[in-house]
Amino acid sequence: MKSLLTALASSALLMGAPLASGVTFNTQEVNTHGQWQSLILNLGREHHFRAVETQSYSDATLSLNATQDVCDLPWLEVRVTLEEQQAESRTVNLVPTRIRIDEQPVMDSMAEFITERGDDGFYVHFYLGDMPALIRQMREGEQLFLGFDQGEQPPWYMTFQLEGANEAISRMQTLCEAA
Numbered sequence: 001m002k003s004l005l006t007a008l009a010s011s012a013l014l015m016g017a018p019l020a021s022g023v024t025f026n027t028q029e030v031n032t033h034g035q036w037q038s039l040i041l042n043l044g045r046e047h048h049f050r051a052v053e054t055q056s057y058s059d060a061t062l063s064l065n066a067t068q069d070v071c072d073l074p075w076l077e078v079r080v081t082l083e084e085q086q087a088e089s090r091t092v093n094l095v096p097t098r099i100r101i102d103e104q105p106v107m108d109s110m111a112e113f114i115t116e117r118g119d120d121g122f123y124v125h126f127y128l129g130d131m132p133a134l135i136r137q138m139r140e141g142e143q144l145f146l147g148f149d150q151g152e153q154p155p156w157y158m159t160f161q162l163e164g165a166n167e168a169i170s171r172m173q174t175l176c177e178a179a
Contacts, residue, residue, distance in 0.1 A: 024038065031171060035163020038171035049176040051168035053160050064135065064161040064169060071176035074131060078124040078146070078158065086115040086122075097126065098147040098155075101137035101162070111148060122146075139166040 007097065027040035035055040041048040049071075052063040059081040066074045097111040107128065113125040128134055138144060141162045148156040 017052040029175070031168075032164075033167035033171070035161045036164035036168035038168040038175070040175055048179050049172045049179070051165065051172040053162075053165065056160045057158070060158065062158075064138070064172065067174060068176060068179040071173065073137070074133070076126045076128065076131070076171075079120045080124075082115075082120050082122050085118055085120050087117065088115065089117040090115055092122075096149040099126070099128070099134065099147075100145045100147075101134070101141035102143060104137050104141070108135060135169060138162055139169055141165075 021073065025043045025046075028040040030037055030039040036051055036053050037175055038051050039049075041050060047068040049066045049068075050063050051065075052061050054061045056062070057080075057130060061079050063077050063079070064074055065077060092113040092115060094110055094112050097109045099107045099109055107130070109129075110127045111156060112125045112127070115121075144160045144162055146158040147159075148158075
């Protein structure tokens, strides 16, 4: 997977939009829920809350995230570890993406591929029209399937397990609302 993302990142440099430099947050109150975890990330007065699946891939995580004071606007993110620290913060590409939980209908989306200077991660942010529906399905489902279009090449697929997601998402939301 690393080589696929590295090749994709180097061949798809279509747009360059600087982003804030990667920042390391402190991790607190980590709880395990099956294959998922819930936790608090903080840096000074900035607090984020995360439900994360780290078991399906050794070099990738899927997370649902919320930020203090805007708990009703969670976002979905995939992070893939690359072989080296990135020299620039930039948007690498924006690609059509399909998200599906189990046998539910496919949700069409766009995914933004991002690197952050000084970070060894490759981030995928999703633009979803109905995040509440996706969260409901994640809480009840067994697997989340992602399909990323690659133009002329076959789509790139990822599958994440949802065992424990319901509990992790519930705790993430509770922590965010209580902050």
